[in-house]
Amino acid sequence: MFLRLAYKSLLNRKPSVLLTIFAMTVSIVVMLGVEHTREQAKKSFDNSVSGVDLIVGARTGSLNLLLYSVFRLGNPTDNFSWRSYQNIASDNAVSWAFPIALGDSHRGYRVLGTNNDYFTHFSYGNRQSLTFNKGQAFERIFEVVLGAKVAASLNYQIGDEITLSHGVGSTSFTHHDHAAFKIVGILSPTGTPIDQTVHISVEGLEAIHLSPAKLNAIKGKLADVSLSNTEIFQQYGVSPSAITAMMLGLKSKVRVFSLQRKINTNKREPLMAILPGVALSELWQTMSVVESTLAVISVLVVISALLGLSAMLLSSMRERTQELRLMRIIGASPLFIYWLIELEALLITFVSAISAILIISGGLWLLKPWLLNEYGLTIDANLLSISNIEVIGIVFVCALIAAIPSAALAYKQSR
Amino acid sequence: MSVVLEDVKFAYSKSSNSNILDINHWSVDEKEKCFVYGVSGAGKTTLLNIIGGLIKPNTGSVTVLNERIDQMSNSARDKFRAHNMGYIFQQFNLIHYLSAIENIELAHHFGRANIGRSKLSNNNTSRHNKSSTADMCELLERLGIQEKDWQKPASQLSVGQQQRVGIARAFINKPKLIIADEPTSALDQTSVNSFMTQLTELCDETGASLIFVSHDNQLQSYFNNVQSLTDINRASKGKV
Structure with missing residues (x-):
C-alpha cells in the first residue's frame, strides 16, 4: 500500500x-x-603482465619502457645489442629470459620477435600462462603464432601464409614480400595486448631484414629439420643484431634488486631494468x-x-x-x-x-x-x-x- | 454519549481574548443525527476539528466515545480517529491520483493497521481483510458507483460520484461517529437529496452518530437533532 x-x-x-x-x-x-x-x-x-621479475631495455624512463614492452604503446627509445641480451640471460641468477623485438607489423598488428620461452614463461592476469587455442609454438624461422584477436579479425587459419611489413602503420610501403610466414599456432584470448600481437622468432625477424642472397640461402637450409634456428644462423655467421627489450624470471626473488643494479650499472651498454609492479604503480x-x-x-x-x-x-x-x-x-x-x-x-x-x-x-x-x-x-x-x-x-x-x-x-x- | 464538550474555549492566537469557540456544555447522544447550522465563519469547521482531535482546545474537555481525546498523545489520537471516525468534506474527499477503490483501501489500511497492532491476531486480521474487500464492493454498489468507475483515478469522477465515494471511505472502518463538513455544498439539488438519503440510511444501519454542519437550513428534515451554532457558541453571542 x-x-x-x-x-x-x-x-x-x-x-x-x-x-x-x-x-x-x-x-x-x-x-x-x-x-x-x-x-x-x-x-x-595490471593483468597484462605477471610472473615477470624484470624488464630490461635501453636506458629510458621506466614508464616508457613498460608501456612499449608490455602494452605496445608508443615507440621504443632505442634497441640494445644481442650480446647484452645473451650476457644477461646467462647470468646465474636468471632462470629464464626471452627477447622482445618490435618494429614490424602485419596489417596494423605489431610483430613481436621472441623465442619459445615466451610461450612457456610469460603470464598474464592472475599468473595464467599462455595457452594455444590451435596449433603450437613456432619451431622454424618462418613460422608465426598469432594472438587470438589477430586470427579472428583477419580470419586466419593454421597453415595460412602471411607476409610482414616494415614499420608499424597499417599502410606501410615496405613489405617483406620475399619471405612468407606460415601460421603454426593461434593463442587463446587473454584480454591483454597479446591478443593483438603477431609472434615470430627473433631469427625470423632478423632473416627478413637480411640481403636477398643470404635470405635465399637460409631458406634453402630450412628443409633440414635436424638443424635448430640458432644453428642455421651460426652456419651463415649471422645472429639477431639488436632487440627492443627482454623479460626475465629469476631463480630466487631476493636477487631481483642486485640484478637490477647490475644491469643498470652495466658499463658496456646503457641499459635499464625495471620491476613491472613498481613501474605500474608509478603509472597509476x-x-x-x-x-x-x-x-x-x-x-x-x-x-x-x-x-x-x-x-x-x-x-x-x-x-x-x-x-x-x-x-x-x-x-x-x-x-x-x-x-x-x-x-x-x-x-x-x-x-x-x-x-x-x-x-x-x-x-x-x-x-x-x-x-x-x-x-x-x-x-x-x-x-x-x-x-x-x-x-x-x-x-x-x-x-x-x-x-x-x-x-x-x-x-x-x-x- | 457520543460526544461531550465541557467548557471548551478556543482561539487561534493565544494572545488575543477573542475566542472563536466558547462552549459551556454540548453533547451528542449515541446514534443521534445532529445538524449544526451556522453561517460561514461561525466556527463550524473549528468545532469539527476539535471533535476530531485535529486541534486542541485552549481549555475544557473533549470526550468522544467516552475517551478524553484532548488528553491523548498525538499518535494515539491519529489511531483513534482512523478507527472510530469517518470524515466527509465539502470537497477534496479523495486523493485524486488514486482510484475509488484505492482511496477506500487506504482509509481501511490506516484503520486496520491500528487494530492489527493492538487487538487482533494475524489470523483475524486476514479474515477481517477479506470481509472488508466485500464490504468495499458492497458499499460502492449501494452508493450507486458503477463497477467500471472503481478503478478510475478519483480526478476523473464527477463531483457527485466523488462525494459518494467519500461516504464509502468514511464508513469503511465501521466508525461510531461520522463527521460531515458541508458535504453537499458542491452538489446540485437532486444529488443533494440522494446524498443525504444514502448518508442518513447508512448511519441508521450501522448505528453511527452523525454530526453534520452546514449553512443550508433546508437539510434540517434529515436530522433528529437540529441546533444553531450561535445557540451553542457563547463567543458568537458576545459578538452579536
Whole structure:
C-alpha cells in the first residue's frame, strides 16, 4: 500500500518526475562510468603482465619502457645489442629470459620477435600462462603464432601464409614480400595486448631484414629439420643484431634488486631494468591527478542532480497540501507522511540507478570490441563490483538526505 | 454519549481574548443525527476539528466515545480517529491520483493497521481483510458507483460520484461517529437529496452518530437533532 501510494503519487507528477529521473540517470551514468572504467582500465593494465621479475631495455624512463614492452604503446627509445641480451640471460641468477623485438607489423598488428620461452614463461592476469587455442609454438624461422584477436579479425587459419611489413602503420610501403610466414599456432584470448600481437622468432625477424642472397640461402637450409634456428644462423655467421627489450624470471626473488643494479650499472651498454609492479604503480601515480579530477567532476554532477531532486520535491509540496491533510485525517501519522516523501525520493533514485546500470552495461557491451581493438582494454560489462555497489549505496543515502527538506516540511505541516 | 464538550474555549492566537469557540456544555447522544447550522465563519469547521482531535482546545474537555481525546498523545489520537471516525468534506474527499477503490483501501489500511497492532491476531486480521474487500464492493454498489468507475483515478469522477465515494471511505472502518463538513455544498439539488438519503440510511444501519454542519437550513428534515451554532457558541453571542 505504502509503495503503491508513493508510486501513484509520482506517476501523477509524471513530467517533473521524469525529468528528475533523467537528470539522476545521467549523473549516475557519469559517476559509475568513470568509476567502472577507471577500475577496469587499472585491472586490464595490471593483468597484462605477471610472473615477470624484470624488464630490461635501453636506458629510458621506466614508464616508457613498460608501456612499449608490455602494452605496445608508443615507440621504443632505442634497441640494445644481442650480446647484452645473451650476457644477461646467462647470468646465474636468471632462470629464464626471452627477447622482445618490435618494429614490424602485419596489417596494423605489431610483430613481436621472441623465442619459445615466451610461450612457456610469460603470464598474464592472475599468473595464467599462455595457452594455444590451435596449433603450437613456432619451431622454424618462418613460422608465426598469432594472438587470438589477430586470427579472428583477419580470419586466419593454421597453415595460412602471411607476409610482414616494415614499420608499424597499417599502410606501410615496405613489405617483406620475399619471405612468407606460415601460421603454426593461434593463442587463446587473454584480454591483454597479446591478443593483438603477431609472434615470430627473433631469427625470423632478423632473416627478413637480411640481403636477398643470404635470405635465399637460409631458406634453402630450412628443409633440414635436424638443424635448430640458432644453428642455421651460426652456419651463415649471422645472429639477431639488436632487440627492443627482454623479460626475465629469476631463480630466487631476493636477487631481483642486485640484478637490477647490475644491469643498470652495466658499463658496456646503457641499459635499464625495471620491476613491472613498481613501474605500474608509478603509472597509476601519474594518472591519479586525472583520476581524482574525474572523480570530483562526477561527484559534482551527482550533487547537482540530487539538488534537482530536492527542488522538485520541495516545489511539489505546495500542491500536495490538500492531499497530505486528507491522509492525516484518515489516520496517517506524520511519520508516515515523512517516509512517504522519502520513499518517493528513493523510488526516483532506484529507477535512475537501474536505468544507469542498463545504459552503461549496454554501452560497454557495444563498445567492448572497439575498446579492445583501439586501446587493448578489456572492460567487463558486469557492473556489480563491490565498489560500484558502494557508489550506488552512497547515492541512495544522499537521495535520502536530499529529500529531508520536503519530508520535514510535510511532517511539520501535518503535526 | 457520543460526544461531550465541557467548557471548551478556543482561539487561534493565544494572545488575543477573542475566542472563536466558547462552549459551556454540548453533547451528542449515541446514534443521534445532529445538524449544526451556522453561517460561514461561525466556527463550524473549528468545532469539527476539535471533535476530531485535529486541534486542541485552549481549555475544557473533549470526550468522544467516552475517551478524553484532548488528553491523548498525538499518535494515539491519529489511531483513534482512523478507527472510530469517518470524515466527509465539502470537497477534496479523495486523493485524486488514486482510484475509488484505492482511496477506500487506504482509509481501511490506516484503520486496520491500528487494530492489527493492538487487538487482533494475524489470523483475524486476514479474515477481517477479506470481509472488508466485500464490504468495499458492497458499499460502492449501494452508493450507486458503477463497477467500471472503481478503478478510475478519483480526478476523473464527477463531483457527485466523488462525494459518494467519500461516504464509502468514511464508513469503511465501521466508525461510531461520522463527521460531515458541508458535504453537499458542491452538489446540485437532486444529488443533494440522494446524498443525504444514502448518508442518513447508512448511519441508521450501522448505528453511527452523525454530526453534520452546514449553512443550508433546508437539510434540517434529515436530522433528529437540529441546533444553531450561535445557540451553542457563547463567543458568537458576545459578538452579536
